[in-house]
Amino acid sequence: MHVVIAGGHGKIALQLERLLSARGDTVTGLIRSAAQSADLKAAGARPVVCDLEAVSPEDLAGGLSGADAVVFAAGAGPNSGSARKDSVDRAAAALFADAAERAGVPRYLMISTMGIERAGAPGMEQEFTDYLRAKGAAEEDLRARRIGWTVLRPGPLLDEPGSGFVRLAVPALPLAPVPREDVARVLVELLDAHAAIGRTLELTAGAEPVAEAVRVALATA
Template structure:
């Protein structure tokens, strides 16, 4: 399978690269100085600034790919750039993927992303919540075979190979009950979830919301696919 990871130098993307060794994987990066890091992770670097590229330019970039993974982000701090990257650039890549004939698109979102996210407008997280919910909905409305991977709080802990799936979908409430603490999820486990989803078309049309837990990843995804 030919896979393009947008945001190829992110922590999750660099952990994902070695897990996709049986595929032809391109990591899209803006900074050419990062190319050697991608190559070390088994990714073929492609230098392109998706924030400024037109839909047509992105279509050319994604031509011939079977799957696109969006793992990019503005990094917070500047609401204007958050909307430019996490919403506008993301949605352009979806439109471009459709035009390029890409069959599947995997979005890395966050636990609780939805139109009614509940984040107050004066909260620093508001722009990100708005941008991600808009991008996720654009993907759902597209003609792509989509899957949204939505982890909870990320950590740099060692992977456990296990997760806990929370309620999934726009009408669900994945947040903790009052007073409940959700276990953070290791970035390496997020990468493992993405790698597993790559090989599972039965998860098309699913939003997978998860945190750290005790259920082996493959078993947890089986339950999601079965609608459990």
């Protein structure tokens, strides 16, 4: 399988690249800066410099030709400002989907977030509200497409090592954290699961082994 990951230098993306390359998949990571290339190569991925805020869908589609799946793992990041929440978390996700459709890529996995429905809650900072709204808009755009999409909404992300045990279900799970490593493990399982197409799933730390959690969630969703 050839998988192209947008936001290839992100913490989840690097974990995912290690897992996919370790099992023999071909992995390409799109990055903003050539200075990030060494980290991707160490993870077993081929780095490609591509600014998702500047590239055209036509040019990006050329780079996705032949891919079996794409994963949108990009994000503007904390304290980047509301404008970049829109240009990356929403617009770049849509651009990536446009390019994937043009290239005939059959699968598109998006990393979103739990709590989208809380956007604008009393006391919430405006930038975080704009982030949640951008993610929500990106999800809506993806669901309207014919590509084989899957949306994964993890809870608050942890840098600690994953346990391999999670909770995965259709929305809405109680908000709880999850290690990034376990998010990457779930993404690997979802890439392989045809039943994941057209599904929106939420993810937290839990008590079920990853493979079993995915099997049960897809059987009951």
